[in-house]
Amino acid sequence: MKKLVLFGAGKIGRSFVGQLFSRSGYEVVFVDILKPVIEALNKRGIYNVIIKGDKEEIIKVTNVRGVLASDKEKVAEEISTADVVATSVGNNALPHIIPLIAQGLIKRYSKDKNLPLDIIIAENMRDAAEYFEKEIVKIVGNDYSFKKLVGLVETSIGKMVPIMSKKDMDEDILQIFAESYNNLILDKKAFKNPIPNVKGLSPKDNMKAWVDRKSFIHNLGHATISYLGYLYDKKFVYLYEALAVKELYSQTKETMMQASEILMKEYPGEFTKKDLEDHIDDLLKRFMNKALGDTIYRVGRDLLRKLGPEDRLVGTIKKGLKHNMNVDKILYALVCGFYFRATDKSGAMFDRDIEFVSKYFNNGIEYILVNVCGFDKGKHKDIIARCKKYSEEIKALYKI
Numbered sequence: 431m432k433k434l435v436l437f438g439a440g441k442i443g444r445s446f447v448g449q450l451f452s453r454s455g456y457e458v459v460f461v462d463i464l465k466p467v468i469e470a471l472n473k474r475g476i477y478n479v480i481i482k483g484d485k486e487e488i489i490k491v492t493n494v495r496g497v498l499a500s501d502k503e504k505v506a507e508e509i510s511t512a513d514v515v516a517t518s519v520g521n522n523a524l525p526h527i528i529p530l531i532a533q534g535l536i537k538r539y540s541k542d543k544n545l546p547l548d549i550i551i552a553e554n555m556r557d558a559a560e561y562f563e564k565e566i567v568k569i570v571g572n573d574y575s576f577k578k579l580v581g582l583v584e585t586s587i588g589k590m591v592p593i594m595s596k597k598d599m600d601e602d603i604l605q606i607f608a609e610s611y612n613n614l615i616l617d618k619k620a621f622k623n624p625i626p627n628v629k630g631l632s633p634k635d636n637m638k639a640w641v642d643r644k645s646f647i648h649n650l651g652h653a654t655i656s657y658l659g660y661l662y663d664k665k666f667v668y669l670y671e672a673l674a675v676k677e678l679y680s681q682t683k684e685t686m687m688q689a690s691e692i693l694m695k696e697y698p699g700e701f702t703k704k705d706l707e708d709h710i711d712d713l714l715k716r717f718m719n720k721a722l723g724d725t726i727y728r729v730g731r732d733l734l735r736k737l738g739p740e741d742r743l744v745g746t747i748k749k750g751l752k753h754n755m756n757v758d759k760i761l762y763a764l765v766c767g768f769y770f771r772a773t774d775k776s777g778a779m780f781d782r783d784i785e786f787v788s789k790y791f792n793n794g795i796e797y798i799l800v801n802v803c804g805f806d807k808g809k810h811k812d813i814i815a816r817c818k819k820y821s822e823e824i825k826a827l828y829k830i
Contacts, residue, residue: 431493432626433457435508435534437527438518438552439467439496441591445479445608447516447552452491454628459508460496461530468496470603477604482592482721487610502530509534510541514626516550524553528562532569539574546622548581552614556641556740558584559620581622584637586615586644590716593723609719615640639697646689646749647706649742650760651713655682656730657766661828667725670718679714685759686710692750692757727772731780734790737767739804751813761813765820768798769830795821 434451436443439460448458462468471477472495481487497504509515509531519527531549538545551558559582567576592607618625618633625633634640652669658681659672666672673679690706717724736742743764750757768791773779790798795818799805805813824830 431455431457432513433459433508433511435459435461435505435512435515436518437461437499437516437530438520438523439464439471440518440520441606441608442552442587442589443518444477444491444604445591445606446587446589446612446614447518447550448494449479449489449491449608450612450614450628450630451514451516451626452493453489454626454630456513456626456628457493457495458491459512460494461499461505461508461527462496463499465498466603468498471496474604477606478602480605480607481610482607483610483719499527499530502533505530506533506537509547510537512547514548514550514623516552518552521553521555524555524561525565528565529569532566535566535570535574535580539570539579543575544579546579546581548583548621548623550583550585550616552585552587554587558582559617579622581620583620584617584641586637586640588613588615588644588648590722590724592721593725593728607721609716609722611716615644636697636700639693639700642696642749643693643701643706643709645742646693646746647686647710648713650689650746650763651682651686651710651717652729653736653742653767654685654763655717656726656772657763657770658682659726660730660770660772661766661824667727668720669722669724669726669729670720672726673714673718681759683710683714685763686713688750688756688759689746692746692753692755695753695755696749725772727774727780730767730770730772732782733767733770733786734782734802737764737786737798737802743767744803744805747813751810758816761816762820764803765795765817765824768795768821769824769828 434456436448436458439462452458460471475494476490476492479489479491497508517527562582589611590609594607612630613632614630615632615634617637618635655669655672658678659666662678694701743760747757747760790802796814799814799817800807
């Protein structure tokens, strides 16, 4: 049996990456810091993924076990005999797992100097391969034939994981909820070994285009409906409530379609209009999945990041400006984001959103556009003027 060593037994790790490989006949060895999860994996060797949608379905994930991340020798040994490695730990944990991966590569090299290993990076991170290479090479050294022996495979993670209550988690520490979407887009050119024969893997030649598709369309659509929904009715909690309003659904789709035009211009020949419209319709249907329980607060919060120069809205606008394309709908969604003040169920705003209001919003629209979004005061005079106009329209419409 082939073996996947998977760093991260969290939501995406268990519901998506581990599930795909297990169902295609791999043994899945989870590496995690959570002792109760690792102990439960080793005791049972099986867990349930519960698909939430129109009808509930249970997927039994078998041939699984776990290793504690603190057991460094054991982790290195597992990597030395792995057929493939994957990570799904979140950006903040990467500095802690890179040394473990490096030690595993060294151990593998000591056994066989010509045995390549592919590492699937299932993280929402731009330029992930570049980061991994830089950090791993610091440890393995320049004498290690990194380019020859390590495939760093970037991915685009489109799967959304439903929110689980404490009761659900307490009921079974290993069960995980998921939507039915099961397509892992990854970089075809990055593999050093043959691409694993795993149902659900979707290798792409132009990975950058597909990473941008996630940002320009999926992430942009998420931001748009959360900002529009918040302004339309402060009582809305869930995305599906906002998308049930016909005008908000239409406005969100039109904004995503405008972004799709920019994407096609940026990557000629990679996508068709029909492909992208079908993708947008599917996303909107998935956003409306009540079982996901996705909140306007969760999807819209962290304005300093989500309104940033390379992120979902501004990144798309800048690509549109590069091609002299219309960006009015995306600009409008961006300015709606300036007025986003959603709170969690306890009534508290996200910490960095409080910082956004006090340090940036209170200094005016132009200040936000220059200091948060990264527009240039001289070069982008027209953008700044249009945003000020949209701001006045939004204030009048929503009586702010």
